[in-house]
Amino acid sequence: MASTEEVLHSHRLSWSDGKTLSLSALGGALEFYDFVIFVYFANVVGSLFFPTDMPEWLRQVQTYGIFAAGYLARPLGGIIMAHFGDLLGRKRMFMLSIFLMAVPTTLIGLMPTYASIGIWAPLLLLMCRVLQGAAIGGEAPGAWVFVTEHVSKRHTGLACGTLSAGLVAGILIGSLVATGVHSVLSAEQIHQYGWRLPFLLGGVFGFITMYLRRWLHETPIFKAMQQSQELSEELPIKTVLKEYTPSVLVSMAVTWVLTAAIVVTILMTPSLLQKVAHLDPQTSLEANSVAIICLLVGCVVAGALADKFGNGPIMAIFSIGLAVSYSIFYRTMLHDTSLLFPMYAVVGFxxxxSGVVPAIAVKSFPAAIRFSGLSFSYNVAYAIFGGTTPMLVSALIREDVLAPSYYVSAVCVVGVLASFAVIRFRPRLELAASPI
Structure with missing residues (x-):
């Protein structure tokens, strides 16, 4: 019987696998739309779910605090789903994650506001965000594991980059929907009912995704481990923490870069531009859509280059490029928005x-605990860094309007340092992560 290692090296991407990966990426895109649409209407939600006499800065911090609750719930949901994903299979968790996403997204779209039920409004909103966080905690790591176990090792970077582009497409859908709502409806109509439409649409997306995932098949690697009885004999997360600490630290470091890249430069920047550069919502969202399109291209390019030149060098190059491009872009926008679209496009690229990060993490853990190792590292880092970033940046910007660019640059330095660790210790990490 072929070993897991042999399967991993010999398996080639067939037409059937390509269809499976496409469905996985599409499903992830629709689920990510559900998770991020909140941030595109953060200003409106904040005005409707908190007292009208609350100071604007405090309302913004509390609104982003509820947004952050989704990130803080990710580790628990991710660890639980990863545990069963390592023991029972990758596919089953996909159905659970999308169900946990579709239901609360629909409920947000139907929820009464503070004017109707008072303090219960933000509390119910918080509960829905927690459920969404638990769902997304299993989605991204599960999708990356699912993809990489369908392709040969020499295509891991491209596979991760392509799937990351698919997941980011969900953010693009959110940006386009938000742009459409702002272009069709007046500000008064959006406050009255228009803000609900994207959430209700997200619920529909979620149930469509559940239907699509009926055609997903279990990965060849997991099937091989079942047949050869290579599944973890103890709690997968226990093995991760006991034997793979270096892999966890490296994965968490690169995930921090991913959080700064996505949360600050893509999710928060449209609202920031509206406040500090006085751009109208439609223009800022249109520019954001252009940046996300370039991000899709950047994920695939970064993944393909990582397969050719190594994950470490590409991680370093893209980290430096992000720090420089966002710093120049943000500083320029404060006094001149004429180059908004091309400069934001470069930042997006x-x-x-984000396309390199999962390839680094997924190669750091053996197949038997890969889902748990990646999920723990990714979700804990995202909870710590991604969850606190909106509140931190919102608070710091009161002291210095350039705080967002400083934060991104500082985290990109972490990315460069992590890339050195990947270059220097990668052979040792990959030896430790060889199939067991």
Whole structure:
């Protein structure tokens, strides 16, 4: 019987596998739309779900705090789903994650506001965000594991980059929907009912995704482990923490870069531009859509280059590119928005560092605990860094309007340092992560 290692090296991507990966990426895109649409209407939601006499800065911090609750719930949901994903199979968790996403997204679209039920409004909103966080905690790591176990090792970077582009497409859908709502409806109509439409649409997306995932098949690697009885004999997360600490630290470091890239430069920047550069919502969202399109390209390019030149060098190059491009872009926008679209497009391309991060993490853990190792590292880092970033940046910007660019640059330095660790210690990490 072929070993897991032999399967991993010999398996080639067939037409059937390509269809499976496409469905996985599409499903992930629709689920990510559900998770991020909140941030595109953060200003409106904040005005409707908190007292009208609350100071604007406090309302913004509390609104982003509820947004952050989704990130803080990710580790628990991710660890639980990863545990069963390592023991029972990758596919089953896909159905659970999308169900946990579709239901609360629909409920947000139907939820009464503070004017109707008072303090219960933000509390119910918080509960829905927690459920969404638990769902997304299993989605991204599960999708990356699912993809990489369908392709040969020499195509891991391209596979991760392509799937990351698919997941980011969900952000693009959110940006386009938000742009459409702002272009069709007046500000008064959006406050009255228009803000609900994207969430209700997200619920529909979620149930469509559940239907699409009926055609997904279990990965060849997991099937091989079942047949050869290579599944973890103890709690997968226990093995991760006991034997793979270096892999966890490296994965968490590169995930921090991913959080800064996505949360600050893509999700928060449209609202920031509206406040500090006084751009109208439609223009800022249109520019954001252009940046996300370039991000899709950047993810695929970064993944393909990582397969050819190594994950470490590409991680370093894209981290430096992101720090420089966003710093120049943000500083320029404060006094001149004439180059908004091309400059934001360049930033978006370097956010493609997101396509390299999962390839680094997925190679750091053996197949038997890969889902748990990746999920723990990714979700804990995202909870710590991604969850606190909106509140931190919102608070710091009161002291210095350039705070967002400083934060991104500082985290990109972490990315460069992590890339050195990948270059220096990668053979040792990959030896430790060889199939067991």
């Amino acid at each position: 370097f956010v493609g560092v």
